[in-house]
Amino acid sequence: MSLATYFDYFILPILAVSVILVFIRLIKGPRVVDRVIALDLIITIGIGIITVFTIRSDQKVLLDVAIILALIAFLGTVAFSAYIEKQEND
Amino acid sequence: MIDILIAIFSTIGALAIFFASLGILRMPDFYLRLSVTVKAATLGVGLLLLCAAILFPDISVTTKAIAITFFLIITSPIAAHMIGRAAYFTGTPLWKGTIIDELAGMYNKETHELESNPQNKEEITAENDQIADTEEETK
Numbered sequence: 001m002s003l004a005t006y007f008d009y010f011i012l013p014i015l016a017v018s019v020i021l022v023f024i025r026l027i028k029g030p031r032v033v034d035r036v037i038a039l040d041l042i043i044t045i046g047i048g049i050i051t052v053f054t055i056r057s058d059q060k061v062l063l064d065v066a067i068i069l070a071l072i073a074f075l076g077t078v079a080f081s082a083y084i085e086k087q088e089n090d
Numbered sequence: 091m092i093d094i095l096i097a098i099f100s101t102i103g104a105l106a107i108f109f110a111s112l113g114i115l116r117m118p119d120f121y122l123r124l125s126v127t128v129k130a131a132t133l134g135v136g137l138l139l140l141c142a143a144i145l146f147p148d149i150s151v152t153t154k155a156i157a158i159t160f161f162l163i164i165t166s167p168i169a170a171h172m173i174g175r176a177a178y179f180t181g182t183p184l185w186k187g188t189i190i191d192e193l194a195g196m197y198n199k200e201t202h203e204l205e206s207n208p209q210n211k212e213e214i215t216a217e218n219d220q221i222a223d224t225e226e227e228t229k
Contacts, residue, residue, distance in 0.1 A: 003093050003096060003097065006097060006100075007100070010101070010104070011100050011101070011104045014104040014105070014107070014108050015104060015107060015108075017108065017111075018107050018108050018110070018111035018112075019111070021111040021112060021114070021115045022111045022114055022115070024115055025114050025115050025123075030228075030229065031120065031177070031180075031182055032180075033120055033173055033176065033177040033180070033182060034120055034123065036173055037114070037120075037123065037124055037127055037170075037173060038114060040127070040169065040173075041110065041111065041114060041127050041131055044131045044132070044135055044162070044166075045107055045111070045131065045135075047135050047139075047158065047162075048103070048104075048107055048134060048135045048138045051135070051138045051139050051141070051142050051155075052100075052138060054142055054151075055141065055142050055145055055146075060146060060148065060150065060151045060154075063142070063151060063154045063155065063158070064154070066154075066158055067154065067157065067158055067161075070158055070161050070162055070165075071161070073169075074161075074165040074166070074168075074169055077169035077172070077173055078168070078169055078172055080173070080176075081169070081172040081173040081175070081176040082172070082176075084173075084176040084177075084180060085175065085176040085179050085180070085202070087180075
């Protein structure tokens with residue numbers, strides 16, 4: 001079995017199933033903070049999927065997108081937590 | 091040789107991500123879900139990026155992969171700390187099997203400061219800690 005088929009038939013399906021499992025938590029909640037960390041985890045898994053796709057399609061430009069996504073995940077979580085904490089304060 | 095190394099690293103990485111997503115679905119309360127998410131997902135994505143860094147014989151890809159890994163390792167604990175703190179302030183309940191809520195009464199509710207020995211600290215009772223009474227509150 002070559003490395004390409006291993007990536008196609010084992011690694012990528014596992015990552016796809018992981019995104020689906022996290023998406024169930026994003027819908028279920030039950031609180032806002034649960035949804036925030038679920039969204040953060042989805043973006044982090046997205047970085048992994050982009051990396052595997054970079055390897056498979058031999059397009060190294062796609063790693064730039066992964067850098068931007070890592071930045072957005074961090075900024076999003078920090079902004080959400082700042083506003084959630086402030087909302088309780090008023 | 092390199093193929094076997096790549097296969098091992100990518101398998102461990104994908105399984106770590108899978109366990110993180112299983113944990114965020116199955117763990118009983120928010121704080122346990124948070125502790126599962128941050129560490130396992132960072133490890134998994136870091137290992138997948140390591141695979142890309144090994145496979146491409148190009149210095150730009152290696153630099154980008156190391157930069158993303160470094161950035162994730164630096165920022166994800168900060169984000170987890172901030173969201174955990176916001177969750178405790180907004181009164182997210184702890185799992186009902188939690189033994190002790192050591193933060194109860196330690197946070198100043200007006201200034202949002204953590205004090206190790208507050209002046210007017212009331213006794214920790216079953217009423218003022220945040221441990222949930224039933225399983226359904228945190229599910």
